[in-house]
Amino acid sequence: MQERFYLDPYATELDTYVQRHDARGLVLAETLCYPLGGGQPGDTGVLTFDDGRVLRISDTRRDRETREILHLVEDGGPLLAEGTPVRLTLDWDRRHRHMRIHTCLHLLSVVIRAGVTGGNLNDQSGRLDFDLPEGMELEREAIETALNQLIAANHPVNVRMTSGAALQAQPELIKTMSVTPPLHLPEIRLIEVDGVDLQPCGGTHVARTGEIGRVLVKKIESKGARNKRVVVALAD
Template sequence: MTELICHTDSYIRDFTAQVLVVQADQNLVVLDRTAFYPGGGGQPYDAGTLVVDEQTLTVSKVKRQGNDIVHQIEVEGEDALQLPQVGAEVTGYVDWERRYRLMRTHTALHILCGVVWRDYGAQVTGGNMEPLKGRMDFEFEALRQELVQEIEAKVNAEVESGRQVVVRNLPRAEAFEIPDLIRTKINLLPEGIEEVRTVEIVGLDLQADGGTHVANTREVGHIRIADYKSKGRINKRLHIELAP
């Protein structure tokens, strides 16, 4: 099982690890621990590099494979690629600029979700993100320009309030005693999960979540609702953008 370091500390940019598995035919490497986020919950996977024996390998994709985190090594041209041997020690470097932008974006979407749930009681029906951009769908019957402007003002007030963001891992039974922990229309947590990771924006929002986040809402910066659309009778989409 790969230890997912970023689940306990999203700010770790580099790490050392040992190679557990090498799938040479597919250029895949499994490590005993990693700070690369494998994607999920609407947040894309991380990119970066692995350094071993003075060779720098580009990590182009990261994904879950059972209990392991698999690192896809990029191959360019016809140059022979020397994958590390099982048991070798590697140093990983996360593409920090991209990761931090995703952290800010993910927390921004939780701020948006928290405000909409608190003030309008609307559930989330979907969402996605890329660095500095994201969208979230809510169960709104109607969404007008005036309401969108009101929501934008409220989310930016929460940004400026400097709320702490706290991550915890709770036993499943304890986590599900928390009211409204699951904000999505469908509970996406599989039955087999015994421990639930929660992300709390203190005083605003508390959700089950597996992604990476900033430690304080001020780090998010100004949130602009760039667009809004109707995706059905009671399904409305809000697009957000953040400053670089």
């Protein structure tokens, strides 16, 4: 299956066909739907058939063993036959907000220079947890100002590829302390915010930081002796 969400993260519609449909989920020949991973939710959308029928995709996951992308569809219909043609329409507004927030979290990891112990996002907000010494305080207004300055600078966001071996030689690029990139792979995807940041990431991102729009730092809280959680949200 071609992973079109990497080839063109801005594509919203795709004509494809069913490869397999069973109790685990629906596998398409190609897909626009990003599967749950790296703190980013799986995409949702609609399948439209030649006769006008529609079927909602309620979630997208990746099978841990086969690495196939499984589309989870709403109940109420029979299993689809192999080869059935469909038009896939992505829930674009939801995905685009994921892209904006995910890129913002990369910028947050630039503003706060500390190891990242966890993170998550949805279509409204996102958070990162940082490994910081006990008693160290973070200033909400200063973080918010720095984030919005980076966003307003409209830096290009690009994808670069590297190898596991090359990444091992640059451990400073790995900011996450809780999850290690698959260093055994011959190719690993890097997200570069031009002149600002470079780190491995499998998520989808906007093309320029200005696309994120203004953000708010909603909350800063302690989650342990050395763990500070920072929650950011889109202002609109």
